[in-house]
Amino acid sequence: MNIKIHRGTHQIGGCVTEYEYEGWRLFVDYGEELPGGPKSGDLHIEGLTHGDISKSALLITHYHGDHIGSITKLPKELPIYIGKVGREIQLVLSDHLKSVDGIHQEMLERLLHANTFEAGKGFSFGPFSIMPITVDHSAFDAYAFKIEAGGVSAFHTGDFRTHGFRSKKLPDVFQKYVGEVDYVVCEGTNVARPDATNQTEWELQQQFEEQFKANKGNVVYLSSTNIDRLFSLYHAALRAGRVFLVDAYQKQIMDAVTQRDPLWGKSKLYRYGNYEPKVLMYDKGEFLVTDEFKAFLDKLGYVLIARANPRFDSLVERIPGEKQKYLSMWNGYVKEGTETYNKNLVDSLGKDYKPMHTSGHSDMNSMREVFLLLHPKAIIPIHTDKPEGFAQLFSEEWPIVVLNDGDGISPISSRIADSIYPMVSCGRTKKCLGYFRREEDALSILSHTFFYLDKQAKYEVWDEEDFSAKKLASGLLSELQKKSE
Secondary structure, X not given: OEEEEEEOOOOOOOOEEEEEEOOEEEEEOOOOOOOXXXXXXXXXXEOOOEOOOOOEEEEOOOOOHHHHOOHHHXXXXXXXXXXXXXXXXXXXXXXXXXXXXXXXXXXXXXXXXXXXXXXXXXXXXXXXXXXXXXXXXXXXXXXXXXXXXXXXXXXXXXXXEOOOOOOOOHHHHHHHHOOOOOEEEEEOHHHHOOOOOOOOHHHHHHHHHHHHHHOOEEEEEOOOOOHHHHHHHHHHHHHHOOEEEEXXXXXXXXXXXXXXXXXXXXXXXXXXXXXXXXXXXXXXXXXXXXXXXXXXXXXXXEEEEEOOOHHHXXXXXXXXXXXXXXXXXXXXXXXXXXXXOOHHHHXXXXXXXXXXXXXXXXXXXXXXXXXHHHOOOEEEEEOOOOHXXXXXXXXXXXXXXXXXXXXXXXXXXXXXXXXXXXXXEEOOEEEXXXXXXXXXXXXXHHHOEEOOOOOOOEEEEEEEEOOEEEEEEEEEHHHHHHHHO
């Protein structure tokens, strides 16, 4: 099975990964590149953007724009697979935005014909066996995939974290549905903060509840598709005795989870309590604010889920009384001088807001625990702008294969006779990187492998033939990498 990273080896967002076996191609994600990051522009990939796509398919890990946002550029005949509830959420989002962005009308049409899957229910495409694994992320119904073909297995993590509400059962899920794999293709978004430990969603919810009890008027700015945060704040408002206010679009997204998700729909987090969120009413393009509505909010207090636009700004201004505002999103949106800076959001927030947020991505300590469960031969970092930092963190426990965009590896099954296998070693520690058909393939993966960065790691290439082994090459790993530059 060939594993190639078309984009994402040195950037966050816009990743495209290909798994190929005997002419069949399985791609994972095709999203937009993020503002402020490097730009490679439109990709030209055989079997995905052009050429013969009769043996190709695309898997979507989740509905964030940097993972799904460019699928409208792909041939309409290409099969697309996406999580069932994630598809529903993206349909609601695109339907809401289609009048202001024509791309979302195209997205609607594309997703109406997409194939859906559910967690823990494996399916196949050509020679590939695919097991979707639900993971916790700031996008609901996000997935990792165990992908197998030709006796080789890979685990594609997608974006994930272990500090969310749905993370507790992840070790049990891995044990039941994944087991050990040959390779892990892993996101590394938070590599730049190696020692950070993310605040849990539960801890954040407790802090919001305290704030809601202390403040009668509360305005929270967050992504409307951050489902866990929406429901978390809803229950915090309930316990604080505050009215929870959303617009019709936000309510529709919450309903998509409460009414349709077979896995998490029964969880208390995703069920409505004594009252459902109160939906804001419209009047001639503005939110309706009557004297009765003002009295209602004055009596009970409120939590308003807001977005940075003139309609919400006007609503906040017309509701009387003091208000505490919160930013529950990535702080990069309010950092002036960056490409991600959002002036509308900054203006809506004002000066006296409270930043209250936790990441949608795993911290490095939790990531190590995941690798211990999967026991891979090697790890390939993607979705990171610091792959060498990733190698610095983990290369004393696992070989880290740092590729460039367009590079790949070509492992074969260990059951195939006459295979060639590369080894890396440092002191008494030895690791096999897998099995390959050709010496060139073995040397290629070695030339991209980091192992014990601060020490003199060595490599060997062995040819296993007729139950005997012959050494083909050996030396210092660092010298091999210099030769390949």
